[in-house]
Amino acid sequence: MAVSDGVNPLYTPGAKVTMKVSAAVTAGQLVEVSGSGTIGPAAANSRKVVGVALQTGSAANDLIAVQLLGYIFKLKAAGAITAGDEVSAGAAGTVATQAAAAGATAADINNARSVIGVALENIADTVTGPILVGRA
Structure with a gap:
């Protein structure tokens, strides 16, 4: 039996990643997926939360650091x-x-x-x- 290739996570839990905001986000807010490749402030009871904003992004398309909740x-x-x-x-x-x-x-x-x-x-x-x- 041969084992080949493998899969590695792009990011691991606790990883800090840079993400693009679709609307103003304040450091410390929970953020959710707001569009393809973008995040925004999480709505109440959101099922799309991906992490916590570590920086403030005041305008759409700003890049901010986000602490992830998973892989x-x-x-x-x-x-x-x-x-x-x-x-x-x-x-x-x-x-x-x-x-x-x-x-x-x-x-x-x-x-x-x-x-x-x-x-x-x-x-x-x-x-x-x-x-x-x-x-x-």
Whole structure:
């Protein structure tokens, strides 16, 4: 049996990364995915939170330091994924968008438990893209 290649995280938990803001962000705010490759202040009860702003960005497109809540991996999409979508395991080890719950059925609860991360950019079907995995 031969082992080849491997996968390494793009960033590890606790990593500080530079991200582009879509709107003003103040140091110390929780930030969420606001668009493909951008972040903004987190909304109440957001499911798209990726970290904490370490710097203030006063205008759109400012680059600021963000403390991440988990690992970032480039993973292959099963179906198109929109930035900010929660994802779960798709077929054959891929990731797929996890649809929002429609009610409080057992299936909705189990689907919510299967979420493994959030997409940081728009990702086309069968293409790899950055997913924050293991967020709190």
